[in-house]
Amino acid sequence: MHNNKTHSHHLDEQSVADLPAHYRHGIHAVLVASLLALLAGCGGSSGEATTAPKPEPVQPVKPSKPASINVSNFKDNDTIRYSLPILAGTVSSEVKSVSITTTEKVYVADVVEGNFKAVIPLHVGANDISFSAGGQSGNIRINYVAADNPKKVRMMYAIAADDDGRFVAEAGMPNSMEDAKTRIALQALLMQSATAEMLYKGASQRVTYALVEDGYGKPIISTLRLPLTRAQLYAKTDNEIYQAIANALQAEPASSNFKNMVTMGFSSYQNGKIVGHAALGGGNLGIFGSLHLYACPASLDQLSASFGNAKKIDALVLPDDSGNRETYWAQCATGMGASLHELGHTFDLEHTPTGIMSRGFDNFNRLFMLREPGFAPVLTTQNEGGAVWDPISIPTLVNSAWFKR
Missing domain, CATH: 3.40.390 (Collagenase (Catalytic Domain))
Structure with missing residues (x-):
């Protein structure tokens, strides 16, 4: 016999099984209705049913672009009147050397704490110089005009x-x-x-x-x-x-x-x-x-x-x-x-x-x-x-x- 004074809001499987069939059917109906209401109210604090947002499409991860090698003391397309410029620049501190390529030769310059210096011979005219190290790259053009000073x-x-x-x-x-x-x-x-x-x-x-x-x-x-x-x-x-x-x-x-x-x-x-x-x-x-x-x-x-x-x-x-x-x-x-x-x-x-x-x-x-x-x-x-x-x-x-x- 159901005693209201000792009513617990928890019914285990055995307790439900001991009830008459019409009670068991009623409890199942209540539980299903409650569950549906709970699911409908998850969309916001008002408890009103909302449409679940569509998931954002997953964008493919693009590989990061390698950092560039920078020449700090020359600008691209600079013009000079001497043939042996001193190039100074920066590169990732993880690399130990940088390769410097001209039309005549490939030079290798040591890198110390992300810095490099190189003395690169030029020919008369436009000199395209490229740099590479550890997946990083850079380039610069330096124009060498032969000195025409009579002095x-x-x-x-x-x-x-x-x-x-x-x-x-x-x-x-x-x-x-x-x-x-x-x-x-x-x-x-x-x-x-x-x-x-x-x-x-x-x-x-x-x-x-x-x-x-x-x-x-x-x-x-x-x-x-x-x-x-x-x-x-x-x-x-x-x-x-x-x-x-x-x-x-x-x-x-x-x-x-x-x-x-x-x-x-x-x-x-x-x-x-x-x-x-x-x-x-x-x-x-x-x-x-x-x-x-x-x-x-x-x-x-x-x-x-x-x-x-x-x-x-x-x-x-x-x-x-x-x-x-x-x-x-x-x-x-x-x-x-x-x-x-x-x-x-x-x-x-x-x-x-x-x-x-x-x-x-x-x-x-x-x-x-x-x-x-x-x-x-x-x-x-x-x-x-x-x-x-x-x-x-x-x-x-x-x-x-x-x-x-």
């Missing part, structure tokens, strides 16, 4: 009257006069490129001087034979050596359109002492010794290895003019940078508080590299130390007749 820098190699032109080098290293000229020709291009890149950083104007070149656009390194022997030159002061070279130039075809940058092949190292070396510039003449050439590259392919060579200089055998850093890479950097410093004087630049016209020439390598032995920070274009033109120097250079846009 040029003439690179020269001075030798003594009794000299065959050999430069100081470690045993077994090729060091003939032709070997010297090969290294100086590359140095000339790097100095020219460095000048342009530093002016771009300091004045947003990528201008530089023109070089005396052959019909193939390669720097000509002229030989300047002095009327003095090595012994006579070694007995002279720096200023006297400068004057001896200036006097010898008077016998050369005169041209007011030349600035002469002379590397002294007769510089030597005797009994632990540097002789026949000087670093001076002004007027139409800059001079610097050849004692850095043993540490410098003979080809562009050797550039990174030379500026990354942490080998210690054996001062018992070879001269050390590295700014007290005592390593091959520093010897090369200081020699090239100091040569540009002396050439800067011929453009009427004075010494400055910072930059190349100070001791910043020791950082010449940083323009081309992302790493420096013994120096932890990455050498991005914003972190190249003294490899800049001081603001004092910039107006003189950009307004010079020797610098043409």
Whole structure:
């Protein structure tokens, strides 16, 4: 008998089974009706029946587009008047290198923390350069117009009257006069490129001087034979050596359109002492010794290895003019940078508080590299130390007749 006082709102299967048949049929009907009402009310808080929304069509997942490789210091279709631009850019930090393709060659540049630098030779005309690394890509066009400025820098190699032109080098290293000229020709291009890149950083104007070149656009390194022997030159002061070279130039075809940058092949190292070396510039003449050439590259392919060579200089055998850093890479950097410093004087630049016209020439390598032995920070274009033109120097250079846009 059903007792209302003990009524529970829960009926189990056995309880329903014990009821008379007409009760069981009624309960089932109530339950079905309640369930239908509940389902109809799921469409909203009002309890009114609503139509269930149609499911959104599933869109196929498209593969993400690979990130592009960006060149940060050149714009597409830029035009320059020198053949060896320094390209700097960014790429995914996961990759270790980037391939750079021109119509002539494929180059590989190291990537450090998502940054890369590369020195890429151009041919006259439009140069389409493509980049690829880890599924990423990029491209840029740089136009190279041969310099037509009649005012040029003439690179020269001075030798003594009794000299065959050999430069100081470690045993077994090729060091003939032709070997010297090969290294100086590359140095000339790097100095020219460095000048342009530093002016771009300091004045947003990528201008530089023109070089005396052959019909193939390669720097000509002229030989300047002095009327003095090595012994006579070694007995002279720096200023006297400068004057001896200036006097010898008077016998050369005169041209007011030349600035002469002379590397002294007769510089030597005797009994632990540097002789026949000087670093001076002004007027139409800059001079610097050849004692850095043993540490410098003979080809562009050797550039990174030379500026990354942490080998210690054996001062018992070879001269050390590295700014007290005592390593091959520093010897090369200081020699090239100091040569540009002396050439800067011929453009009427004075010494400055910072930059190349100070001791910043020791950082010449940083323009081309992302790493420096013994120096932890990455050498991005914003972190190249003294490899800049001081603001004092910039107006003189950009307004010079020797610098043409």
